[in-house]
Amino acid sequence: MPDFCGIPLAHPVINASGTYDAIAARRVFGDELLESFPFSAFVSKTITPEPRAGNKPQRIWETPAGMINSIGLPNKGLEGFLAEDLPQLAELPVPLIVSVMATNREDFSRMVDGAAVRDEVAAIELNVSCPNVHSGLIVGENPAETEALLDALRPLTEKPLIVKLTPNVANPEAVALAAEEGGADAVSLINTLKASAIDPVTREPALAAGHGGLSGPAVRPIALQQLRTVTAVTEIPAIGMGGISSGADAAEFLAAGATLVAVGTESFRDPNAGPRIANELETGVYQASSRL
Amino acid sequence: MTAPFGRRLCEVAGNEATGGYRIFSLLDREGSAPEPGQFYMLASANGWGEGGGRPYLPRAISVAETAPAKDGVRLDFLVEGVGPGTDRLCELETGEGVWVTGPLGNSFSTPKQVNPDAAGAILVGGGIGIAPMAIWRRHLVERGIPLRVLLGFRNEKHSGGLNELFCAGETLCPDVRLATEDGHAGHQGYVTDLLVTMLAGDDAGSAVVYSCGPPAMLEAVRALCAEHDVACELAMESPMACGFGACFGCAVAKPGGGYMRLCVDGPVVRGDAVAEVAHA
Numbered sequence: 195m196p197d198f199c200g201i202p203l204a205h206p207v208i209n210a211s212g213t214y215d216a217i218a219a220r221r222v223f224g225d226e227l228l229e230s231f232p233f234s235a236f237v238s239k240t241i242t243p244e245p246r247a248g249n250k251p252q253r254i255w256e257t258p259a260g261m262i263n264s265i266g267l268p269n270k271g272l273e274g275f276l277a278e279d280l281p282q283l284a285e286l287p288v289p290l291i292v293s294v295m296a297t298n299r300e301d302f303s304r305m306v307d308g309a310a311v312r313d314e315v316a317a318i319e320l321n322v323s324c325p326n327v328h329s330g331l332i333v334g335e336n337p338a339e340t341e342a343l344l345d346a347l348r349p350l351t352e353k354p355l356i357v358k359l360t361p362n363v364a365n366p367e368a369v370a371l372a373a374e375e376g377g378a379d380a381v382s383l384i385n386t387l388k389a390s391a392i393d394p395v396t397r398e399p400a401l402a403a404g405h406g407g408l409s410g411p412a413v414r415p416i417a418l419q420q421l422r423t424v425t426a427v428t429e430i431p432a433i434g435m436g437g438i439s440s441g442a443d444a445a446e447f448l449a450a451g452a453t454l455v456a457v458g459t460e461s462f463r464d465p466n467a468g469p470r471i472a473n474e475l476e477t478g479v480y481q482a483s484s485r486l
Numbered sequence: 487m488t489a490p491f492g493r494r495l496c497e498v499a500g501n502e503a504t505g506g507y508r509i510f511s512l513l514d515r516e517g518s519a520p521e522p523g524q525f526y527m528l529a530s531a532n533g534w535g536e537g538g539g540r541p542y543l544p545r546a547i548s549v550a551e552t553a554p555a556k557d558g559v560r561l562d563f564l565v566e567g568v569g570p571g572t573d574r575l576c577e578l579e580t581g582e583g584v585w586v587t588g589p590l591g592n593s594f595s596t597p598k599q600v601n602p603d604a605a606g607a608i609l610v611g612g613g614i615g616i617a618p619m620a621i622w623r624r625h626l627v628e629r630g631i632p633l634r635v636l637l638g639f640r641n642e643k644h645s646g647g648l649n650e651l652f653c654a655g656e657t658l659c660p661d662v663r664l665a666t667e668d669g670h671a672g673h674q675g676y677v678t679d680l681l682v683t684m685l686a687g688d689d690a691g692s693a694v695v696y697s698c699g700p701p702a703m704l705e706a707v708r709a710l711c712a713e714h715d716v717a718c719e720l721a722m723e724s725p726m727a728c729g730f731g732a733c734f735g736c737a738v739a740k741p742g743g744g745y746m747r748l749c750v751d752g753p754v755v756r757g758d759a760v761a762e763v764a765h766a
Binding site: 265410411463 | 738
């Protein structure tokens, strides 16, 4: 039974933020979802200070062994989330991790404060793949910005703070170290890789936002290498993710130093992928990868 | 009625050519019978995503017809091969496995649920979008609700399904009228030409329009109904990775701003609940 930052979990498979809406899934599948909940902890979609409608369609694009998305973080905002969504998520039979994002430290503090005071929340994930409006720098691409953010947020709560690392940097381990230095309890990686698709006929971008983030098995070898470099230099636990779709994939990430693994895009193909992967991991029923 | 949680393996019970389309059937031993308008996420068990490449994501396919079968429910789907996923579904062979999630989404409302004064229904289907019109037509006929069905196709190559889905014996059901852009059958022109004529009639105001088809056609239907103050329900399509509210890919703009997720808020949407049916 894995222990993650003092939180006992039934197995090492959780979901990646933004890839599972447990409230919508319960509407579709009924209470069977709760009786056999697919993850050992649930990570919410990223919440922002104010409500967001999300990006204009087209939002998703299938690619070889994956997909690009530019969803745009639609959410109800902090107040709406706390009032409407959190009570429903509290009915899930697993610990709840709330993902938050803001574009300045004051707002980020408000997000962490708002989530941390709620007993339903076991841990908080910081989505730092966004600009600091004051510096213009993407927080998660810059070690100094990341450490400064953690310096501001760490005193606000004793609950575990997880920093979600972006893969769109040359040295993710530098950002991971900065997060650890700032007092983060864990890191999670990878977020999606910047990607685009262009319609060859119209020569226009396939996605309305122009570009998006790549996920799915296509990114798995990249994720694995980033995880290796990060776990080589940090002491804090890591949640590994990026294209995991089987127990064998999960085993690779655990071997690379992850404490937990997260499943994202595979859940789109198989809503109940989590238990299948956890079971394959536990029984070790997977084949060594072939070189042929 | 909720869908069984997760995906399940169903067996292909048949796959036949019908014009330029295919109709394949699955035997579903676990799910309940789908309601008209609902859809399934489908991916073949073999030749789908493993080893990389496309297709990778399951495809959202509306159910065309269903019937009780030994040990379960038979599900019929009308497909046209237009890309790697639908091409693979067109190749399905009897006995092979298909991963199925569903039935998903909402279903059509009866005319009186939409408008208490409504006396009948006008169904407008275009191309592969005739599929949900078929199961909905049968339900309406079984309830004794008067209806007219208008079906349109681009040309002979891009048509099919009439014999299997809209025929009584050898002939087209008497309530069905056709339009084809190449004039190979029925009225030469758009199916919306037929709708224009019908909406100009005296009793049009007492009908509810139901439609499924390509986005440009759906937008024309939506605009015509708005113009004639006739309520309509549109079975829409949108890029969809998951079908159960997880991916947020299938956003459709609402009139007052913001978006709905077509998989959980649709796929059947009232004409006045969408800003416009986006089309190229």
